Amino acid sequence: MHAASGEDQEDEGQEVCMMSSDTATTAEKKPVAKAPPPKPAAKKPEPEPVELPVFEKGISDKIVEKFGDKIEVAFVKEDRVRINVGKEDVHDVAEFVRDELSYDHVESVSGVDYPQDNEIEVVYHIGSYSDSSLARQVLVLATRAQRETNPIPGNDATKLPTLRDVFYSVEFHEREIFEMFGVFFEGHPDNRRLLLPEDWADLPPLRKDFAIKGR
């Protein structure tokens, strides 16, 4: 189920397609309030607008109200809200989400490599145990780091601020992202290797330019 864009004034920032190739590069510059994104719905098969789930809409509205055009609501689906945010603001958004919206733990941290955008996306799936109304909800917080063609993990521009001081549970997840994608988390107390062998000297293996043998 997709969120229909431009339905009323508040969800102008939402796009039908979650990751058009230019969403993250323009995430910070695009003034959400006055320029609705070009509607790619011209080629969408379903013409009728889909009703957005109310509760999830409320969550995204609270975040939009606080941060305005610094963030971008990528989709609002049933039980899932996705927020794209630049790497300068990800720490603030995470703190807001923890303190005001009572999300309290990170379930999963995934990296996704986009060589065509020259960016690596890090996606936090945030859930809540303490608020029973949020038990079904997963807040997807996505941010992007610059990608280097020749990575030197830890010593190049592929850096993000850590969320470990906000959500303690990301500690091992961020260590895994560091070795699998080469994204260095600034402020993480323990950025060591976790799963790979100690003598691993190749590219970080989950990047798209690391090809496995015979493929």
Next chain:
Amino acid sequence: MIKDLVTPENANVFVGKLGDILEKAIDKPLGYAINWGRIWSLWPVHIETACCSVEFGAASSPRYDVERFGIIEAFGSLRQCDLVVVQGTITRKMAPRLRLVYDQMPEPKYVIAMGACAITGGLYFDSYNVLPGIDGVIPVDVYVPGCPPRPETLIQGCMLLQEKIKRMKARKFV
């Protein structure tokens, strides 16, 4: 007479020769007895490498009970073990540890490669972190195919190993 032949210079040669003679003398009559003893007390070392350890555990369970064939449950101390059952995938991180474990065990020692991953890499033939079989790390006596092998298959592999030990020369290790 022998006293005259042995001098401090050639004592080593004589002791070596004597060892050879003794080994030959022992091997024929006693080799069968020594091997028989080894067959019925194979102690596997407690090294789990991947998911085949589930079926290895099931083989020790009451239904399959591999102990009645003389394969004792996995054991902690390396110094008392003489069998390595490589239970599945060997990754690049595990390979040096497996070699260390193998090197620390006393002779005689035998290796069973359990599961497709330990034989050729199996399902993970194209993974970046998995060795294509363990033959490059340690010498293998018996291959047990399957993904994972049923406990019956593992028991058959152990019995094959016992057959093999029965035909081995005991004196190699005396």
Next chain:
Amino acid sequence: MTNELPPGLALQKVDERIMTLNVGPQHPGSGHMRIIVQIDGDYIVACDPDPGYVHRGEEKMAEYRNYITNIPHLERPVIHDSCNVLYPYVLGAEELLGIEVPERAKYVRVIASELNRCIYIMYWLAIYGIFLGHSTMFMWPAGDRELLIDLMEKMTGARVTHAHFVPGGVRNDLPPNFEDVCLRQVNYFEKRIKEYAAVFYDNPILIARTQDTGVLSRQDAIRYGTTGSVLRASGVDYDLRKKEPYDVYDELDIHTNVMKEGDSYARSRIPWLDMIESCNIIRQALQKMPKSGSVRTKLKPNPKGKGLDSVYKRVESGRGSLGCYIVSDGKPEPYRVKLSVPSFRNLIALPNLLRGEKLGNMPSVYWSLNYWPVEADR
């Protein structure tokens, strides 16, 4: 042996008083991982888990295979819980590919995943017994779980690696007369596991060894983001089968087991209570299941996603909430598959629980976290 050890094998000396111990990967109390503990006398002062000995690159391999051929290797992380570990991937693939599942298939899935949960917990319990030196508790569960393995073998044709769930339903229909056999076996199984209380859970030696060791408070359990039995043993009522029901779990009556203590004893008791609950669920599902009908929607060969899309699905596995994040870019292969596994999430509690414990309590605390190293490494 040369003086130069390979990197990672050498241990550094910390202090005159503090000794560094290397537990694993070849150790009866560690499984396929290494725990580097620093001890002062008999007490652990620091602990550094070192997983990754079974890191096989499942997520990278998934990018090279299409949605159907991904099934066999994505269930390998937990082969004795293979239905549950595959469940979120299949649910996600169904949403990406836009497939409807027949009603009967949903019930078959529920039965298979509950049977698998019992099989997993029985193996876990057997190893927990042997970790504590309780050999009877190895033999009983290891023998009794063969009953359910027989059932799964009847249903899917394989002992542990079933590859039974496919996008669009399950691979095969149930064999004839399966319902009666399943009901009989499950009733006997439930009667049998209730006997474990006498030999294991009410055993004063076990209680002395596990009570008040490794206490995880409610706040910490939430802060560390633990899941499954670890979370519920600390007093948080959270079970995805009830909170976010998938397939037909919303039509079944499910009771969540919660304990307040948060120690090793509570963490070892919760999975056992879960098994009894699973038997109830299986009985309900067998009763409500449509007696006939299709179990599988036919797929086109090489199904593709609709375009750039992502989906995050989670299920309650034998160890806790198991999530799968799939990114599709409209090709037959997924762009990225990430398994968010409960073992990896529970691992973060280990250093914090072991600090200040006696070294002898390490196996009981470690294995009570419901940790399966192969799954954590993927």
